[in-house]
Amino acid sequence: MTRTLATGNHVAGYALALAGEANRDARGCCAGAYPITPQTEIIEYLSDFSFSRGRVVLVESEHSAMGVCIGASLAGARAFTASSSNGLAYMTENIFSAGYYRLPIVMMAVNRTLGPPWNIWVDQGDSLMMRDAAWLQFYCDSHQDLLDTTLMAFRVAEDHRVMLPVIVALDGFVTSHTQMVADLPTQEQVDEFLPNCLIPHGLKHAHPTTVGGMTMPNETEHHRFEIQQSMENAISVLEEARNEFEGIFGRRPAGALETFEIEDAETILVACNTMARTLHNVINERRARGEKIGMIRLKMFRPFPREELLKAIGNAKRVGVMDRNHSPGSGGIFWQEIAATLIGRNDVLLQDYLVGLGGGDVTPENVNAIIDDLNRRESASTPEWKDTSV
Amino acid sequence: MTTVTPSKPYREHLLRPGNTNCAGCGMSVGLQWLDEALGELEPVLVIPSCCGIVTAGAFPTSGYGMPTAATTFASSPAVATGISTVVNMTEYENPVICWAGDGGTYDIGLATLSAAAERNEDIIYICYDNEIYGNTGGQRSGATQIGAVTSTTSGGKTEGKKDIMAIMAAHRIPYAATLSIGNRKDFLKKVRYALSVKGFRFLLMLSPCPTGWKSEPDQSTELVELAVRSGLFPLYEIFDGVRYRINQRPDSTPVDTYLEQQNRFRKLWNNSEDIQAHIDAQWRYLEAMATVFPAKAPSSTR
Ligand SMILES: Cc1ncc(C[n+]2csc(CCOP(=O)(O)OP(=O)(O)O)c2C)c(N)n1
Ligand code: SF4
Secondary structure, rough: OOEEEHHHHHHHHHHHHHHHHHOOOOOOOEEOOOOOOOOOHHHHHHHOOOOOOOEEEOOHHHHHHHHHHHHHHHHEEEEEEEOOOHHHHHHHHHHHHHHOOOOOOOEEEOOOOOOOOOOOOOHHHHHOOOOOOOOEEEEEOHHHHHHHHHHHHHHHOOOOOOOOOEEEEEEEOOOOEEEEEEEEOOEEEEEEEOOOOOOOOOOOOOOOOOOOOEEEEEHHHHHHHHHHHHHHHHHHHHHHHHHHHHHHHHHOOOOOOEOOOOEEEEEEEEOOHHHHHHHHHHHHHHHHHOOOOOEEEEOEEEEHHHHHHHHOOOOOOOOEEEEEEOOOOOOHHHHHHHHHHHOOOOEEEEEEEEEEEEHOOHHHHHHHHHHHHHHOOOOOOOOOOEOOOO | OOOOOOOOOOOOEEEOOOOOOOOOOOHHHHHHHHEEEEEOOOOOEEEEOOOHHHHOOEEOOOOOOOOOOEEOOOHHHHHHHHHOOOOOOOOOOOEEEEEEEHHHHHHOOHHHHHHHHHOOOOOEEEEEEEEOOOOOOEEEEOOOHHHHHHOOEEEOOOOOOHHHHHHOOOOOOOOEEEEEOOHHHHHHHHHHOOOOOEEEEEEEEOOOOHHOOOOOOOOHHHHHHHHHHOOOOOOOEEOOOOEEEEEEOOOOOOHHHHHHOOOOHHHHHOOOHHHHHHHHHHHHHHHHHHHOOOOOOOOOOO
């Protein structure tokens, strides 16, 4: 283990490379790679890495990048890639394929606003667009969280009770291009944590089938139902993986969500990624002034951790959601999920705040304004737009 | 119809009985001859959305006796790249074969195909070209011949067919060839040669589609023979994208004998000047290439 100052993209590349390398005694690893800001340094890092048994295929598009991952995974390799924004949009068809094929591919999604108009800054709308694609989704708030989550992603994805791909999301620039200290593990540790990748339904001559061929409606329903069950399994598989991780790496990675000062909190804010860190500081200050306020950092978005969230919200009276994404005609996507979770809980005032869209810097002042608004409210309204430039 | 006897009962057949191909489908002959040429080799098939994936039938059965990946429409060369990467990393001997229609090849998959060819991936790509989108009911594609009536060109297609062989040759891939289901010897020889070469190999097979061509199912192989003999579908090979070998030259068979047996060409009956002009131009080009850049020795083998 070495403690290093590194950019988020570097940390992500490092984690992917070590995970790929850990499958060298089996069928190796393979990445399909295509550049887009702000993830490009991840695929550059991978292209420079010398794998014992692995290849980074420099393709002509994101659609093919995921196509290569699908082929490699069907043939038994550990497969991974990275993308952002319009790259994810272009890849969409094959993102769904990977989910429905149930291949344990891991993809870094470095969150960036979808264009046009062109904007390279952070917004979670790109990865959230893939919410129905049968991928697990994790959101990271720091470099260490990113590293740990990426390794955990392979472990959970390849578990036969799950067998689904995983998106690991991080903030464009705020995380991808800034340096933070992180403990980087050794190859031996990763080897121990990640057993050889085994894909039971891959291409096999002993039992030739058509993978991804036609099914009738009842079989398709069954297929979707099994995916739902596997999503539900992922919650306990994640807990097991955390224990294993702690044993090998000596620290405990975050689970489905993290809470702070929620025990007696009457007001709770929910956020993800680096916004949650700013929120954390604000909660600290307000607690010091005696306010009964706490927060939840949502780390896992798929499967959506309903029970954990309900438990964390407890008896809070007000819940505010900070959404750095926007579903036109509805509102924030995290808010929609939380609203669905809180059905029947008329005792909770749930308010959505659209904040930091298109990469606006979410400052402590913005967060305080949100909390003040939430505490003043008699009732919830349609999602509130919070302009970060003022 | 030509009957096919495999050289020996080596392994499961590529195409199983009970598949869903229409009677007289060019794929049925093509897949069986491909099977024969493979001998004991056990391929992995990669098939995008097209009639060729319907051939497999519905889960849990499979019309293919070899492991098959059903990919998205544009993705077969990318998925095949991932598979062949792993096959090569793990020293397996299985050829990775894309089996794709003209829509997946000439149109939606062209960028993916071009990139895989440019990277010289270790893949055999076979396009069974029925000159329409058969799966979706016979719409025009970039491979549809000029004048052909399709479900989206009721007056006959006004544009000519894309020269996919020239496009592939421009990638300087080790081997590109056309295949006729009317010439078994030539078919097997070329597929076997393709199997002996490493890198990206492209094979184009004219694939009759009685359903879309509005032709008689029992005429399919004869139709391809007529297409070859009239010069409309030349049989030739291109080595490393630059050296040409013509396998069969047109005899004096008029193209009308080919057109007249297919209702899709009804606009060209007694009106075949444009397509004849296309044939003449195509042959001037091919003869010139084969004269200036003749294929002497075949390119490097595995
Ligand atoms: C992205 C996408 N667009 C459209 C389709 C619908 N579609 C399925 S097969 C097909 C046509 C296939 O034509 P071709 O490749 O020529 O093969 P054929 O069916 O003639 O064998 C189309 C348009 C699809 N599956 N995916
Ligand atoms: S529609 Fe044409 S290409 Fe498709 S299976 Fe039938 S004959 Fe073959």
